[in-house]
Amino acid sequence: MERVSVEEFRTSGLGVVRPVADTERVPLAEAVGRVAAEDVVASVPLPSFRRSAVDGYALRAADAAQALRVVGKITAGHPAPRALKPGEAYAITTGAPVPDGADAVTLVEETEQTGDWVRTRERVEPGLHVSPVGEDFRLGQPLVRRDRVLTSVDVAALASQGRETVAVWRRPRVAIVSTGDELRPLGTTLGPGEVYDVNGAALEAMVRAAGCEPIRLGTWPDRYEVVREGMAAAAARTDWDVMVTSGGTGASVPLFQGVDVKTLHDLVPAVLAEVGRLIHHGVRMIPGRPTALGLLDDRPVFALPGWPYAVLIHFEIMVLPALRRMAHLPPARRPALPARLAAPVSGTEGFTRIIQVRLDQESAGGLTAEPLLPPPPPSASRVMTQMLEADGYIVLEGPVRWEKGQPVTVWVDPARMREGWIQ
Amino acid sequence: MERVSVEEFRTSGLGVVRPVADTERVPLAEAVGRVAAEDVVASVPLPSFRRSAVDGYALRAADAAQALRVVGKITAGHPAPRALKPGEAYAITTGAPVPDGADAVTLVEETEQTGDWVRTRERVEPGLHVSPVGEDFRLGQPLVRRDRVLTSVDVAALASQGRETVAVWRRPRVAIVSTGDELRPLGTTLGPGEVYDVNGAALEAMVRAAGCEPIRLGTWPDRYEVVREGMAAAAARTDWDVMVTSGGTGASVPLFQGVDVKTLHDLVPAVLAEVGRLIHHGVRMIPGRPTALGLLDDRPVFALPGWPYAVLIHFEIMVLPALRRMAHLPPARRPALPARLAAPVSGTEGFTRIIQVRLDQESAGGLTAEPLLPPPPPSASRVMTQMLEADGYIVLEGPVRWEKGQPVTVWVDPARMREGWIQ
Numbered sequence: 001m002e003r004v005s006v007e008e009f010r011t012s013g014l015g016v017v018r019p020v021a022d023t024e025r026v027p028l029a030e031a032v033g034r035v036a037a038e039d040v041v042a043s044v045p046l047p048s049f050r051r052s053a054v055d056g057y058a059l060r061a062a063d064a065a066q067a068l069r070v071v072g073k074i075t076a077g078h079p080a081p082r083a084l085k086p087g088e089a090y091a092i093t094t095g096a097p098v099p100d101g102a103d104a105v106t107l108v109e110e111t112e113q114t115g116d117w118v119r120t121r122e123r124v125e126p127g128l129h130v131s132p133v134g135e136d137f138r139l140g141q142p143l144v145r146r147d148r149v150l151t152s153v154d155v156a157a158l159a160s161q162g163r164e165t166v167a168v169w170r171r172p173r174v175a176i177v178s179t180g181d182e183l184r185p186l187g188t189t190l191g192p193g194e195v196y197d198v199n200g201a202a203l204e205a206m207v208r209a210a211g212c213e214p215i216r217l218g219t220w221p222d223r224y225e226v227v228r229e230g231m232a233a234a235a236a237r238t239d240w241d242v243m244v245t246s247g248g249t250g251a252s253v254p255l256f257q258g259v260d261v262k263t264l265h266d267l268v269p270a271v272l273a274e275v276g277r278l279i280h281h282g283v284r285m286i287p288g289r290p291t292a293l294g295l296l297d298d299r300p301v302f303a304l305p306g307w308p309y310a311v312l313i314h315f316e317i318m319v320l321p322a323l324r325r326m327a328h329l330p331p332a333r334r335p336a337l338p339a340r341l342a343a344p345v346s347g348t349e350g351f352t353r354i355i356q357v358r359l360d361q362e363s364a365g366g367l368t369a370e371p372l373l374p375p376p377p378p379s380a381s382r383v384m385t386q387m388l389e390a391d392g393y394i395v396l397e398g399p400v401r402w403e404k405g406q407p408v409t410v411w412v413d414p415a416r417m418r419e420g421w422i423q
Numbered sequence: 424m425e426r427v428s429v430e431e432f433r434t435s436g437l438g439v440v441r442p443v444a445d446t447e448r449v450p451l452a453e454a455v456g457r458v459a460a461e462d463v464v465a466s467v468p469l470p471s472f473r474r475s476a477v478d479g480y481a482l483r484a485a486d487a488a489q490a491l492r493v494v495g496k497i498t499a500g501h502p503a504p505r506a507l508k509p510g511e512a513y514a515i516t517t518g519a520p521v522p523d524g525a526d527a528v529t530l531v532e533e534t535e536q537t538g539d540w541v542r543t544r545e546r547v548e549p550g551l552h553v554s555p556v557g558e559d560f561r562l563g564q565p566l567v568r569r570d571r572v573l574t575s576v577d578v579a580a581l582a583s584q585g586r587e588t589v590a591v592w593r594r595p596r597v598a599i600v601s602t603g604d605e606l607r608p609l610g611t612t613l614g615p616g617e618v619y620d621v622n623g624a625a626l627e628a629m630v631r632a633a634g635c636e637p638i639r640l641g642t643w644p645d646r647y648e649v650v651r652e653g654m655a656a657a658a659a660r661t662d663w664d665v666m667v668t669s670g671g672t673g674a675s676v677p678l679f680q681g682v683d684v685k686t687l688h689d690l691v692p693a694v695l696a697e698v699g700r701l702i703h704h705g706v707r708m709i710p711g712r713p714t715a716l717g718l719l720d721d722r723p724v725f726a727l728p729g730w731p732y733a734v735l736i737h738f739e740i741m742v743l744p745a746l747r748r749m750a751h752l753p754p755a756r757r758p759a760l761p762a763r764l765a766a767p768v769s770g771t772e773g774f775t776r777i778i779q780v781r782l783d784q785e786s787a788g789g790l791t792a793e794p795l796l797p798p799p800p801p802s803a804s805r806v807m808t809q810m811l812e813a814d815g816y817i818v819l820e821g822p823v824r825w826e827k828g829q830p831v832t833v834w835v836d837p838a839r840m841r842e843g844w845i846q
Contacts, residue, residue, distance in 0.1 A: 028609070029627040029637065033838070046807060049616055055673065075645065076729075077605030079616040094673055095605060095729060097616035136807045143811060149838040152629045152738075153810045156731050159624035160807065164610045182500030182518060186451070187587040193472055193502040193520035201582035204452040206575045214452065222498065250478065250517055306499075306518060308579050315575075331842050335758060382559045384469060384583065387576045388566060415456070415572040419754050 003282035003290075006317060006352040012279055012293055013322040016300045017242060020172050020326055025165040028158055031150045033211065034168035035328040040144040044161050045134035050098040053129045057089040057111055057118055058102035064124035067117045074099060089118050098130050105129035147328050172212045172326040175240035176203045179220045179227065179248040179268060180306055198308045199246035206315050207244070210323050215240050222248060227267045231275045235297040241326060242299060244319055247306030249281070249290045268303045272296065286353040287313055287383070309383040313354050334392065334411040337421055339367035341406045347396030356390035357410055361420055369394060369410050391416040426705030429740060429775040435702055435716055436745040439723045440665060443595050443749050448588040451581055454573045456634065457591035458751040463567040467584050468557035473521040477552045480512040480534055480541055481525035487547035490540045497522060512541050521553050528552035570751050595635045595749040598663035599626045602643045602650065602671040602691055603729055621731045622669035629738050630667070633746045638663050645671060650690045654698045658720040664749060665722060667742060670729030672704070672713045691726045695719065709776040710736055710806070732806040736777050757815065757834040760844055762790035764829045770819030779813035780833055784843055792817060792833050814839040
């Protein structure tokens with residue numbers, strides 16, 4: 001199978017996912033960051049009564065020139081016991097209902113009260129300092145539209161309607177599978193040649209952070225029967241929307257002579273092709289190792305490599321856009337900062353290359369981006385260390401060669417953003 | 424009490440909060456976004472065995488010129504049954520342990536296997552395609568430091584150590600109180616002059632979104648005895664770290680003649696001064712209405728106004744920085760986008776003014792920022808509607824007057840960021 005470009009892979013991924021169609025109701029306190037699945041219009045106008053905008057005296061504008069008898073005090077939540085009559089005023093506080101018979105409020109600072117009588121210096125027109133019913137939200141005004149990412153402002157608007165909950169799209173459920181004979185669960189002891197299941201933990205954390213629900217389907221050893229049975233069992237389950245696997249994607253053709261497909265070490269794409277459909281296998285990306293895209297029971301499967309560095313990058317670049325589309329979320333991208341390279345870097349013809357960088361503030365105020373490159377072969381790579389040290393990454397398309405001082409765009413990890421850096 | 428600048432208020436708030444000192448352990452899957460409360464060094468080197476970086480044949484570099492007898496296949500998780508002897512090779516897959524006796528791996532693509540014999544075309548030096556023990560994480564290497572905001576990379580690093588959990592700082596617990604006789608709980612029916620408790624819902628949602636735990640302490644009516652008793656009862660509770668109230672901050676002096684402090688409608692700062700300490704009351708900010716800062720049982724209290732628009736803005740500008748410091752999180756700011764004003768705006772001498780704006784993409788590729796200004800008095804304001812329509816806000820310090828076309832920085836709500844906008 002031909003390796004495809006990052007863009008083609010990503011587009012295919014976006015093409016095979018469907019936005020989640022199920023909804024659920026969540027309490028307003030948990031609604032921030034969720035995506036509305038209903039249109040909400042105002043059923044309670046805001047304000048729902050003629051409301052005083054200030055502390056002062058409610059009166060008839062026509063009476064404002066004369067001394068008025070103060071017949072009571074109206075505070076928020078306590079309407080006047082009776083309507084205001086000509087020649088009368090009510091003391092009133094901000095947010096309190098303006099009594100029937102009054103058409104204006106004069107500011108307390110502009111008045112003088114002597115005993116039961118008050119006079120105002122203010123020029124009072126009808127409507128002064130009175131918020132009419134529905135001034136902010138008129139009845140039927142659209143407040144929140146379907147597919148809006150909810151913020152605290154939306155929560156406030158929904159609360160103004162007395163709503164305790166809001167309908168949101170259910171979080172996409174992401175099945176997570178790790179494959180590999182060498183994998184051991186966290187919290188156990190490693191035997192010779194064994195490693196902990198780093199990818200399972202990282203994928204679970206990334207899926208959650210993406211606003212999706214992780215469904216761990218366990219670890220599959222590198223055996224044809226097991227992977228095939230695992231896929232078949234997964235296909236029969238209805239509790240996931242998309243699957244992400246790691247490991248077992250290395251070889252798209254048998255690497256060892258005389259070995260048939262059933263004894264392949266890297267089984268995932270081959271089995272996916274048998275029990276479902278394989279759409280892509282291999283992306284022209286560095287870091288690479290083949291990543292695959294397929295369908296199982298018509299649901300998308302992203303098969304990532306076993307290398308944790310590639311899993312972290314491929315998830316963000318190729319899986320996350322699809323998950324966000326499923327979640328009805330707009331495309332996300334990291335904050336971008338301009339910087340100058342501290343050392344030269346090179347791309348590769350036909351490949352998208354991601355290079356981790358560490359940012360440093362220059363004395364001049366700009367930022368320098370130090371590429372964190374793996375040491376050259378024959379050594380392999382110190383890539384996890386570099387990812388821990390990185391503040392972000394740069395992207396090189398094709399065979400570019402950038403020298404020290406080259407202006408670049410750094411895609412910064414939001415958690416690593418520092419205060420002085422200009423966004 | 425003198426109104427203080429936004430900067431002074433914010434600095435005071437940061438000064439009276441203390442970073443949370445308690446820690447808790449969370450599963451790795453829930454660690455993203457939490458703040459590490461421990462230093463973690465590598466206790467398991469990565470790799471923990473000499474690992475093949477490729478699919479190929481493990482061999483002695485010294486033997487590479489000759490045909491070698493293939494004595495078996497080593498796959499990930501399955502160490503060789505015995506050491507390699509001179510003249511031998513093991514087929515080996517990526518991630519598998521290089522057997523004792525071998526010092527290099529040659530790429531399968533560079534070899535030719537005939538029956539049990541293999542030859543390589545590669546120039547093989549000792550160490551070729553072998554990742555030595557500890558190449559990525561050496562024993563004792565610092566992986567995660569205290570106060571680091573954890574990302575999926577940290578989760579991967581911790582998982583590589585077999586850790587199931589990580590110690591993080593406990594989330595700050597934020598007591599939330601709404602005050603006002605007019606407030607009704609969500610889900611109930613409004614009587615005359617009543618409104619729903621918008622601020623309680625909005626504060627709970629904002630506190631959660633800030634990575635803190637909301638503790639609802641209910642609603643206090645505007646009665647001196649109730650507010651005083653509520654404060655005293657809150658002071659006796661140990662389950663909150665910081666308190667945020669809304670409402671009841673309007674007047675710092677009695678507005679109505681002949682009214683003593685106990686019958687004040689706006690009681691919160693006055694009672695706070697009695698039972699605790701009042702540090703500030705009033706901020707030179709628009710939107711305003713007095714916001715106060717005080718201490719209750721030596722714990723910080725942010726007393727916000729009752730106006731939801733001001734609550735939303737004041738929380739973000741003045742409370743959030745303090746909560747983030749308590750949570751050991753670095754200061755956060757919204758993404759900033761350059762835009763040009765679509766209409767003139769004016770600031771006010773001595774005040775920080777926040778104006779909501781809606782962003783539009785110009786044909787030329789730039790952004791225009793349309794100020795969403797409340798209609799002028801005598802009407803009050805359509806401010807919730809404007810906040811719903813806004814993409815972000817601009818900040819005006821002092822009596823500036825900006826004309827149409829003025830370049831401005833728009834602080835964009837991340838949830839409203841659209842794909843085409845350049846960051």
